Amino acid sequence: MNYILLGPPGAGKGTQAKKIVECFGMVHLSTGDAFREFKKFSKVLDKFLLSGHLVPDKIVITVVKKYINKKDHIGRGFLFDGFPRTIQQAKELDIILKSKNLKIDAVFLIDICFEEAIKRVMKRRVCKCGASYNTEVFYQGEVEKCNVCGCRLIQRNDDEKDIVKKRFSIYEKHLNPLIEYYRKDRTLVNINGSQNEEDIFEQIKKQINRCCLSKL
Ligand code: AMP
Numbered sequence: 001m002n003y004i005l006l007g008p009p010g011a012g013k014g015t016q017a018k019k020i021v022e023c024f025g026m027v028h029l030s031t032g033d034a035f036r037e038f039k040k041f042s043k044v045l046d047k048f049l050l051s052g053h054l055v056p057d058k059i060v061i062t063v064v065k066k067y068i069n070k071k072d073h074i075g076r077g078f079l080f081d082g083f084p085r086t087i088q089q090a091k092e093l094d095i096i097l098k099s100k101n102l103k104i105d106a107v108f109l110i111d112i113c114f115e116e117a118i119k120r121v122m123k124r125r126v127c128k129c130g131a132s133y134n135t136e137v138f139y140q141g142e143v144e145k146c147n148v149c150g151c152r153l154i155q156r157n158d159d160e161k162d163i164v165k166k167r168f169s170i171y172e173k174h175l176n177p178l179i180e181y182y183r184k185d186r187t188l189v190n191i192n193g194s195q196n197e198e199d200i201f202e203q204i205k206k207q208i209n210r211c212c213l214s215k216l
Helices: 013-024 031-041 043-051 057-069 087-098 114-122 161-184 197-215
Strands: 003-006 027-030 078-081 106-111 124-126 132-134 188-192
Touching (some): 003 161, 013 027, 013 197, 027 057, 031 043, 043 161, 114 124, 161 188
Parallel strands (some): 003 078, 027 078, 106 188
């Protein structure tokens, strides 16, 4: 079974992805994480990320194709996180999946407003090991360190306010065509992203269980 997490910056896609994968064991592909990893080797990629612009569809599709075709990913199901971001990517994904007799079973759209997105992203701190935190969990003046590896936390450089504004407006520009696309094939599930993360996860879990039951 294959699923998509859609949502603006700060919607909690990464947090939900972690929970979903722990519970259901599919392969997680965050294109954002993949590009952050690759940008060390590519100045061009770094430029896209730093400006908040989307990476060109052609590059995105090449990366996704490689990931889907990895030997140890076959047959496990995928959770696509932050992908597709454009209608072109959505169509290409369908073609790749169709060629393997697969399809998207549900698209979870976690929705939050711009003000909430900015508020959350400003409080986000990340570790190089991939862990993500909200500054509210730290005492005032406390050194912000990772619970997993002990490293000092940093702010993502594209979490700067003006870049987040840009990312949000780009997200909104592409959202309606994507909603239309996935509404047509009845896979879209709207989720109110301002609920707490456990409630959001319960809603996603119920839907995934429903999808699994319908396959029996
Ligand atoms: P994210 O971690 O999902 O917020 O993504 C961080 C950045 O990576 C975005 O602002 C884009 O520059 C790039 N990116 C991630 N996923 C995609 C995608 N599917 N298409 C184009 N660019 C992407």
